[in-house]
Amino acid sequence: MGDNIQRVLVTGALGQIGSELCASLRQRYGADNVVASDCKDLSGSKLAKAGPTCTLDVLDRALIEKTVVHYKIDTIVHLAAILSATGEANPDLAWKVNMDGLYNVLEVGRVHHLNQVMVPSSIAVFGPGTPLENTPNDTILRPSTMYGLTKVAGELLGSYYFDKFGLDVRGLRYPGIISAETPPGGGTTDYAVAIFYEAVKHGRYTCFVRDDTRLPMMYMPDCLKATMDLMVAPLHNLKHHTDFNVGAMSFRACELAAEIRKHIPSFQCDYQPDRRQNIADSWPRSVADDAARREWGWRPNFDLETMTEDMIKRLQARHQAGEL
Numbered sequence: 001m002g003d004n005i006q007r008v009l010v011t012g013a014l015g016q017i018g019s020e021l022c023a024s025l026r027q028r029y030g031a032d033n034v035v036a037s038d039c040k041d042l043s044g045s046k047l048a049k050a051g052p053t054c055t056l057d058v059l060d061r062a063l064i065e066k067t068v069v070h071y072k073i074d075t076i077v078h079l080a081a082i083l084s085a086t087g088e089a090n091p092d093l094a095w096k097v098n099m100d101g102l103y104n105v106l107e108v109g110r111v112h113h114l115n116q117v118m119v120p121s122s123i124a125v126f127g128p129g130t131p132l133e134n135t136p137n138d139t140i141l142r143p144s145t146m147y148g149l150t151k152v153a154g155e156l157l158g159s160y161y162f163d164k165f166g167l168d169v170r171g172l173r174y175p176g177i178i179s180a181e182t183p184p185g186g187g188t189t190d191y192a193v194a195i196f197y198e199a200v201k202h203g204r205y206t207c208f209v210r211d212d213t214r215l216p217m218m219y220m221p222d223c224l225k226a227t228m229d230l231m232v233a234p235l236h237n238l239k240h241h242t243d244f245n246v247g248a249m250s251f252r253a254c255e256l257a258a259e260i261r262k263h264i265p266s267f268q269c270d271y272q273p274d275r276r277q278n279i280a281d282s283w284p285r286s287v288a289d290d291a292a293r294r295e296w297g298w299r300p301n302f303d304l305e306t307m308t309e310d311m312i313k314r315l316q317a318r319h320q321a322g323e324l
Helices: 016-029 046-050 061-071 084-089 091-111 146-165 188-201 220-232 253-261 276-281 290-296 304-320
Strands: 008-011 034-038 053-055 075-078 116-118 172-174 176-178 204-207 214-219 249-252 268-271
Touching: 008 016, 008 061, 016 034, 016 046, 016 220, 034 061, 061 091, 075 091, 075 220, 084 091, 084 146, 084 188, 084 276, 091 116, 091 146, 116 220, 172 220, 176 188, 176 220, 188 204, 188 214, 188 253, 188 276, 188 304, 204 253, 214 220, 214 304, 220 290, 249 253, 249 304, 253 268, 253 304
Parallel strands: 008 034, 008 075, 034 053, 075 116, 176 214, 204 268
Antiparallel strands: 214 249
């Protein structure tokens, strides 16, 4: 069914993934066929200069419906969400945005018979009782955060809409995403993003998790690849739908710092764990993504070494250009 994608609406387009995914989708489907939306004003943004944009609050179902009709949307990539650390600071907001927003999107998808709704999930669905090493795709889901709770419920709700209404809802569980284009945005894995920016700008970083904290991570080009590959995968090949594990690399915080020092020898990193450490400790150290590899051919392109080299090269160029 992914082959039928014609016009795409992306919610949360100003977020870490959304800003880069919109650009990739526009390359594939045409700039005029991908509408970038966010609750914030997009005027003056790179997204607005490259294609259609609109201000959209996912809690406003009527506005979502109006947008879908106006732009003749057949596919929604629903990225709007409150992330883990931010969600713990404001669980009420996290519930409203993550659950009510998703329900609104799915209802609009059902009523207007959309081709597909893509709803990314997260490793935050895991928690105490889940195997920490090579976490299976199908396992215990008992998250300890409001963000994780809403992602589990979101996976189940998406599966319900697929089974009950035939709406093609798809999703993958993102690990920590590392990007050279967008700064950290309130997630527990954001230390693995901030460390690069601070290394290039200041040569030092204070990490908010322990040095031995090991979590699954993914470089943004692989995140975009995974998302778009799943979107176009033949529906008949999919036994899972909303809950694919996707892996790329796993490393300790100290291993990341050591890899950065290969490029910036003077880099200094110290560790001052805060409340986010408890969240990190409840998440997998690595994930098994055999279902994604088997059902739609998932393969990452980057590991720790190649990602670090590319990240530093790109961030140093941006820093010299005065963009950081």
